[in-house]
Amino acid sequence: MYGIVLDAGSSHTTMYVYKWPADKQNGTGIVTQHDECHVKGGGISSYAGKHGKAGQSLVACLDQAKEVIPKSRHHLSPLYLGATAGMRLLNMSNTLESDQILKEVSAKLKVYPFNFRGATILSGQEEGAYGWVTVNYLLENFIKYGFVGEWLIPKRKTVGALDFGGASTQITFQTTDTVEDPKNAMTLKLYGRNYSLYTHSFLCYGRDQMLRQLLAHLHQAQGSSGSITHPCYPSGYNISMKLNKIFDSPCTKSKMPSQYNAQDTIKVIGSGHYQHCLQNMSGIFSFDTCTFSKCSLNGVFQPNVTGNFMAFSAFYYVYSFLQRTTGITATSPSLLKEAVQAICNMSMREMLEKAPDQQSRLQDYCAASVFIQVLMLQAYGFDDKSFSTISFQKTVEGTSVGWALGYMLSLSSLLPGESVGLRKALRSEVWAALLVLFVFLLLLVLGYLLLKAYQRKASSPGVI
Numbered sequence: 369m370y371g372i373v374l375d376a377g378s379s380h381t382t383m384y385v386y387k388w389p390a391d392k393q394n395g396t397g398i399v400t401q402h403d404e405c406h407v408k409g410g411g412i413s414s415y416a417g418k419h420g421k422a423g424q425s426l427v428a429c430l431d432q433a434k435e436v437i438p439k440s441r442h443h444l445s446p447l448y449l450g451a452t453a454g455m456r457l458l459n460m461s462n463t464l465e466s467d468q469i470l471k472e473v474s475a476k477l478k479v480y481p482f483n484f485r486g487a488t489i490l491s492g493q494e495e496g497a498y499g500w501v502t503v504n505y506l507l508e509n510f511i512k513y514g515f516v517g518e519w520l521i522p523k524r525k526t527v528g529a530l531d532f533g534g535a536s537t538q539i540t541f542q543t544t545d546t547v548e549d550p551k552n553a554m555t556l557k558l559y560g561r562n563y564s565l566y567t568h569s570f571l572c573y574g575r576d577q578m579l580r581q582l583l584a585h586l587h588q589a590q591g592s593s594g595s596i597t598h599p600c601y602p603s604g605y606n607i608s609m610k611l612n613k614i615f616d617s618p619c620t621k622s623k624m625p626s627q628y629n630a631q632d633t634i635k636v637i638g639s640g641h642y643q644h645c646l647q648n649m650s651g652i653f654s655f656d657t658c659t660f661s662k663c664s665l666n667g668v669f670q671p672n673v674t675g676n677f678m679a680f681s682a683f684y685y686v687y688s689f690l691q692r693t694t695g696i697t698a699t700s701p702s703l704l705k706e707a708v709q710a711i712c713n714m715s716m717r718e719m720l721e722k723a724p725d726q727q728s729r730l731q732d733y734c735a736a737s738v739f740i741q742v743l744m745l746q747a748y749g750f751d752d753k754s755f756s757t758i759s760f761q762k763t764v765e766g767t768s769v770g771w772a773l774g775y776m777l778s779l780s781s782l783l784p785g786e787s788v789g790l791r792k793a794l795r796s797e798v799w800a801a802l803l804v805l806f807v808f809l810l811l812l813v814l815g816y817l818l819l820k821a822y823q824r825k826a827s828s829p830g831v832i
């Protein structure tokens with residue numbers, strides 16, 4: 369069986385094709401990624417409408433799906449499109465336009481021979497929860513068993529999920545603490561077990577929107593003189609940009625100057641200064657007010673982080689960039705800070721020498737790293753012990769980590785609420801017990817027959 373998910377993110381869309389055996393027993397981690405295709409040319413809004421580059425690229429990806437899925441299975445394969453934070457933002461600023469885009473894209477997808485199940489915008493909560501489901505499904509945490517005393521029970525520990533997208537970032541983990549704000553609470557019943565989750569999605573705190581927020585903050589702090597100094601850009605890196613590149617987003621609207629002309633240009637001059645970068649980055653986080661017992665940032669409730677975590681999407685991209693350019697594997701907060709400082713001290717040329725494939729993103733790595741430092745250590749509260757449990761990953765055994773797999777599994781009813789795995793495990797235990805009983809009875813019968821034969825021999829007249 370096959371299933372297709374179009375992950376329509378804020379920066380681009382990726383198509384995933386998943387595969388599983390037709391006789392799949394729910395409960396085993398055997399839905400795997402079969403194919404992946406990147407829709408080139410921008411986010412979802414750029415491939416709705418006329419036949420632009422992105423529209424053609426979407427068609428190319430769907431044609432690829434037709435190739436990799438056997439023809440006889442096309443009509444049985446569910447096709448989903450899920451749009452995330454980019455569309456959540458557009459929906460906030462222009463509902464009509466976002467509805468129109470979803471309608472147009474749906475019309476395109478319906479033409480294909482797959483079983484199209486709709487195009488929707490995921491809420492931040494859903495994005496976080498499906499990401500958590502993907503992580504724990506791929507790690508087989510829902511079905512692994514362990515003995516507690518003499519009882520065989522599902523492995524108790526799940527792994528928290530940290531997702532850093534283009535327009536939003538999500539944190540989701542299982543907790544036994546009271547979730548003081550109901551907006552952050554979610555209960556899932558999977559394989560016969562109830563999981564109480566804490567989840568929060570920070571809109572405008574994805575990589576691209578965070579960079580805009582930082583520029584808007586610098587613009588506001590330094591006045592509108594036609595040029596601003598950017599301490600997170602490497603020194604020697606200067607760029608001219610139109611103001612709409614900064615302020616054409618609901619995330620920066622509040623910092624828009626009163627005398628605003630979208631087409632005005634400003635010069636942004638890099639100064640490559642870690643401490644100033646950190647200070648300014650802290651300006652887009654608020655730690656002042658909290659109406660709960662504890663908060664992460666901006667007054668959002670968060671219990672203490674517990675258990676192991678997996679960090680993916682841009683967390684992985686930034687972490688692996690830090691590792692390969694500084695040689696530091698940041699397994700502790702102090703090593704993370706060391707690596708971040710090293711990046712912020714690098715010139716553009718040094719970075720280019722070490723990561724030539726990242727040319728278009730190099731200027732943003734200091735800001736992205738400093739952001740991760742503030743978010744993880746100050747806001748989420750990871751300390752020496754908990755930070756060392758974070759695994760930065762893009763894939764698990766060839767399957768990409770993100771919300772898409774969890775979404776398809778849930779919507780295609782491939783995740784049982786009841787404990788199929790447990791039933792299976794118990795069934796195999798019963799079989800083992802029956803086998804032992806059978807062998808025991810066989811031995812008993814054999815022994816009895818041997819005894820009888822011996823007695824008969826002993827009582828026969830010819831025997832002395």
Ligand SMILES: Nc1ncnc2c1ncn2[C@@H]1O[C@H](COP(=O)(O)OP(=O)(O)OP(=O)(O)O)[C@@H](O)[C@H]1O
Pocket residue numbers: 376377378379380452453454455532533534535536537574575576681682685686729
């Ligand atoms: N290979 C890469 N190296 C570095 N950064 C990358 C790479 N691919 C994507 N990014 C950046 O990582 C960020 C997250 O990308 P991702 O595709 O996970 O987000 P998205 O799905 O577009 O975002 P959202 O879920 O918030 O709508 C984006 O800013 C993107 O530009």
